[in-house]
Amino acid sequence: MTQPIITIEKAIKSYNSLRVLDKLNWQVNEGDIVGLLGKNAAGKSTLLESIMGLRELEQGEIKLWGYQWHELPQSQKQKIGYVAQTSSAFEWMKVSQYLNYICQFFPSWDKAYCETLLKRWRISDDQVISKLSGGQKQMLDVVQALSIRPELLILDEPVAHLDPNMRRAFLKEVIDLCCEHGTTVIFSTHIVSDLERVANRVAVLQFGVIRHYYELDELKASIAKLSFANSEKTNLLEKDASISKLQQFGDTTTTSIIAPLKKPIDEWCAFYGIDATIQPMNLEDWYLEVANEFV
């Protein structure tokens, strides 16, 4: 049975009067690759930084492998790869100096793998870090995080500065790493197609909580736009949490299925007695629908 690696209970975090995490509960299981979506300023970085022990919660708790950050053994901390939104590399060092310095803190550091990644992504180890492009700095951070051969990898918008080729190369590396080592990954992104390529679960952070958290395959099998003739049965439908707000246009009602159904769509429609026209919906459409749910 898969074990939870991260367990978050009733996490509250505010900056002055701005509450960013609002009694957030979440659990990430071993081996999952989770894509974390959320609008700008939804609190994704705050959540990831809190998991990494870089932000102190006001209330609630976050446990990694069953330990709060301050109780977590050093040996376990060394198995976490983290890439922040802004590079943390020492700009005045050469790439090789920086990596030689950093590797001392990680007993599981894989030097050969590190060198392979540098070569593959054409980052010269003789280059001074301040002279690297924004994308190269981001790749260097990723090289560092992957070279630990981490059990848990936390990536805050890791591909934001990368061109489509590099994004693909990076994503392929993550998949390979995860398959080989069973690494658990959480990565925040605004690029739904990237998430779809890599993740097996999707989470949406909204209003300070994880409002949606699903197996990607189950979700994709269910999401669809529906339209059907108005009937008194729509009252019953309205209470079903799997759909978005019902909208009426003349004699027709429309809605979307936004959460995995426990049964095939036609059986679900038959259960509610509706004869619906069903239009497929892709993940990007789904995200736009749930992101604007209460707008």
Ligand SMILES: Nc1ncnc2c1ncn2[C@@H]1O[C@H](COP(=O)(O)OP(=O)(O)OP(=O)(O)O)[C@@H](O)[C@H]1O
């Ligand atoms: N150190 C801080 N002090 C004050 N406010 C902060 C601080 N860090 C973040 N915030 C605020 O908290 C909110 C959430 O920010 P956060 O960076 O966590 O969001 P995000 O979802 O990662 O955003 P984006 O997708 O734009 O990167 C924002 O309104 C931001 O201005």
